[in-house]
Amino acid sequence: MKDVLVYIELIEDGVRPSSREAVSAGREIASATGGSVIALIASGEPVGVPTLDGVDRIIHVTHPALGAYTAEAHAAVLADMIAKLDPAAVMLAYTTAGLDLASAVAVTASLPLVAYCTDVTVADGALTTTSQMYGGRLEAVVRAPLPVVVSIMPGAFPEAVTTGASPEIIVQDAPKSLDALRSVFVDEQRPARGSFDLSLAERIVCIGRGIGAADSIAVARELADALNAEIAGSRPVIDQGWLEKERQVGKSGRLVKPRLYIGLGVSGAPEHLEGMRSSDLIIAVNSDAAAPIFTVAHYAAVCDMFDLVPALIERLKAGTP
Ligand SMILES: Cc1cc2nc3c(=O)[nH]c(=O)nc-3n(C[C@H](O)[C@H](O)[C@H](O)COP(=O)(O)OP(=O)(O)OC[C@H]3O[C@@H](n4cnc5c(N)ncnc54)[C@H](O)[C@@H]3O)c2cc1C
Known part of the structure; x- marks a missing residue:
């Protein structure tokens, strides 16, 4: 009978989905x-614990060093809890923080780490999981003995539902090491923003590397104009200098949640999905039927975008359905 420990990330309005x-x-x-x-919740203030379905117990650790996120502080708390509980598995979401913490605590606790997991099965004292690597281009079936650290791909599992019983909440002291950290949060400096804020856009046409060349962006802009949408890009598009940095969607760009997101030649790497998967309606156009963006898309067009987009613009301009 071994427990499972889940590291919970807090965001402004509660728990990260x-x-x-x-x-x-x-x-x-x-x-x-x-x-x-x-569930392990680590926070800077002894504030109320957010509602969290599907867990039997919540361990709440507070310390001023846990307020603004630093990997060193949160890894210290998680490693301390692993040492105390000796869980069968330590679960984290594959997010910016999860990426930091999973590898750090796996080393500290001398546990194997399996990242990018999209399913989990346990039999004969071992975990079998599918690890989605290289942005989903390769799926490795991995077997690792328990105990193990597992980072879960966002979107691979549904959000937990209630077990019917309220979880027991236990407040625990933070480890002493938090009083002598080597990295200390000093200040948050958000990049200066112009008047444009992609996260407020209600409709987005997002181009990926599949657009091929800067000259080809004109056709995507025309579609965006016809839909009264903002144009945006995946990171390679921004890195090429084809669009401004403020138009990047994803982990190191903007988190967007428009009513309509159209992805043109975007593969759907985890870092991109992290920034747009909560959009109300996702339409993905990609010539590769196995592109991971189709796992979050509501509508999929498996075709060359340069065949589809001009026809779509024509229809929109003509006002025909
Ligand atoms: C720490 C870190 C942070 C990152 N942050 C971000 C981020 O914020 N945002 C982000 O986007 N990425 C980010 N990345 C990069 C990410 O891992 C991927 O490399 C990137 O998202 C891939 O961009 P893409 O989908 O445009 O390109 P690719 O993965 O190269 O995909 C291009 C797609 O276009 C399709 N295609 C090609 N031609 C056509 C055609 N004619 N018609 C239709 N489809 C076509 C292909 O089938 C392919 O699926 C980050 C990576 C790291 C490590």
Whole structure:
């Protein structure tokens, strides 16, 4: 009977949805090990614990160093909890923080780490999981002995639902090491913004590397204009200098949640999906039927965008459905 520990990320309005998904994955492992699902919430203030479905226990650790995120402080708390609980599995969402923490605690606790996981099965004391590598171009089926650290791909599991019982909340002291950290949060400096804010856009036409060349962007701009949408890009498009940095969607760009997102030649790497997967309606156009963006798209067009987009513009301009 070994428990499963889930690291919960807090965001401005509560719990990060991908942490709730990691709880679901943790529940699947716990039902095989016969243990409980324990959530770890680390925060700077002893504030109220947010609602968290699907867990049996919540361990809440507070310390001023846990307020603004630093990897060193949060890794210290998570490693401390692993040492205390000796869980069968440590679950994290594959996010910016998850990327930092999973590898750090795996080293500290001498546990194997399997990242980018899209499913989990436990049998004979080992975890079998599919690890989605190279932006989904390669899926490796991995078997690792328990205990193990697992980072879950956002969107691979549904958000956890209630077990029917309220979780027990336990407040625990922070480890002493938090009083003597080598990295200390000093100040947050957000990049100066012009008047343009992509995160406020209601409609976005986002181009990926599949657009091929700067000259080809004209056709995507024409579609954006016909839809009264903003044009945006994946990171390679921004890195090429084809669009301004403020138009980048994703982990190192803007988090967007428009009513309509159209992706043209965007493969759907995890870092891109992190920035747009909560959009209300996602339409993906990609010539590769196996592109990972189709896992989050509501509508998929498997074709060459240069065949589809001009025809679409023509229809929109003509006002025909
Ligand atoms: C720490 C870190 C942070 C990152 N942050 C971000 C971020 O914020 N945002 C981001 O986007 N990426 C980010 N990345 C990069 C990310 O990993 C991917 O490399 C990137 O998202 C891939 O961009 P893409 O989909 O445009 O290109 P590719 O992965 O090269 O995909 C191009 C796609 O176009 C399709 N295609 C080609 N020609 C056509 C055609 N004619 N018609 C239709 N489809 C076509 C192909 O099938 C392919 O799927 C980050 C990476 C790291 C490590």
